[in-house]
Amino acid sequence: MRPRHRDGRHGRPQRRHDRAHAQADALAQRHGRVWLFDLDNTLHDASHAVFGQLGPAMTDYIVRHVGLDEPAAAALRTHYWRRYGVTMLGLVRHHGVDASHFLEETHRLPGLEARLRMHGPDRAVLRHLPGRRYILTNAPRAYAMRVLRALRMDHLFDGLVSIDEMAMFGSHRPKPDARMLRHLAAALKVPASRCVLVEDTLDHQRSARSIGMRTVWMTGYARQAARAAGQRPRWPMPAYVCARINRIQQLRALGVTV
Ligand SMILES: [Mg+2]
Numbered sequence: 001m002r003p004r005h006r007d008g009r010h011g012r013p014q015r016r017h018d019r020a021h022a023q024a025d026a027l028a029q030r031h032g033r034v035w036l037f038d039l040d041n042t043l044h045d046a047s048h049a050v051f052g053q054l055g056p057a058m059t060d061y062i063v064r065h066v067g068l069d070e071p072a073a074a075a076l077r078t079h080y081w082r083r084y085g086v087t088m089l090g091l092v093r094h095h096g097v098d099a100s101h102f103l104e105e106t107h108r109l110p111g112l113e114a115r116l117r118m119h120g121p122d123r124a125v126l127r128h129l130p131g132r133r134y135i136l137t138n139a140p141r142a143y144a145m146r147v148l149r150a151l152r153m154d155h156l157f158d159g160l161v162s163i164d165e166m167a168m169f170g171s172h173r174p175k176p177d178a179r180m181l182r183h184l185a186a187a188l189k190v191p192a193s194r195c196v197l198v199e200d201t202l203d204h205q206r207s208a209r210s211i212g213m214r215t216v217w218m219t220g221y222a223r224q225a226a227r228a229a230g231q232r233p234r235w236p237m238p239a240y241v242c243a244r245i246n247r248i249q250q251l252r253a254l255g256v257t258v
């Protein structure tokens with residue numbers, strides 16, 4: 001698994017490749033921090049724009065391709081999501097579903113761009129955050145690029161690691177797979193302790209912390225969704241979370257301490 005750069009190219013002629021590596025090394029020395037940003041409900045309000053369509057699309061896919069009725073398909077989707085962190089993994093392992101086909105079919109999301117929203121000042125904060133910045137998402141690459149472009153954030157990151165790239169030895173290893181996270185840090189040429197995972201999903205934070213990464217728990221969009229649903233959940237901070245934020249904007253203050 002290697003992080004792919006925004007233009008999707010893996011390799012370049014050797015000299016340019018070496019130069020790029022030298023620049024990356026120099027950057028890593030100067031700004032030791034490597035920021036790993038989750039996408040959905042971390043950088044934008046996915047509860048509002050995506051999840052309402054994505055869940056039913058996955059259930060519908062299971063109905064058509066696994067042959068269950070709708071309630072059983074919905075239950076299976078939730079079961080695999082809880083067990084594996086991503087529904088796709090359960091469908092691939094237990095039903096022989098083709099991962100690419102599943103991801104493409106379920107992420108069509110018509111009208112997505114019109115529903116996307118984020119906190120405006122976050123862009124400027126991201127742009128000036130010292131260190132390298134990567135997107136690390138369990139979503140497919142085409143979807144992630146679509147979201148980043150529509151929100152005018154695609155130029156703010158040094159690379160994108162999507163579920164398409166999170167594979168080792170022929171198996172999908174999305175978050176929270178600790179070995180995948182360790183390999184990613186190695187590919188980025190930094191010790192795990194220099195990486196900061198900014199993320200709304202606690203399971204992913206726990207795994208990142210277990211291999212020595214720093215962790216920032218972004219709760220803002222999930223809180224908004226809970227409030228909209230009339231819920232008032234408590235948000236106790238687990239020991240493996242280094243810092244908690246409600247807005248990406250707050251990273252500016254945390255930049256030197258996490
Ligand atoms: Mg998320």
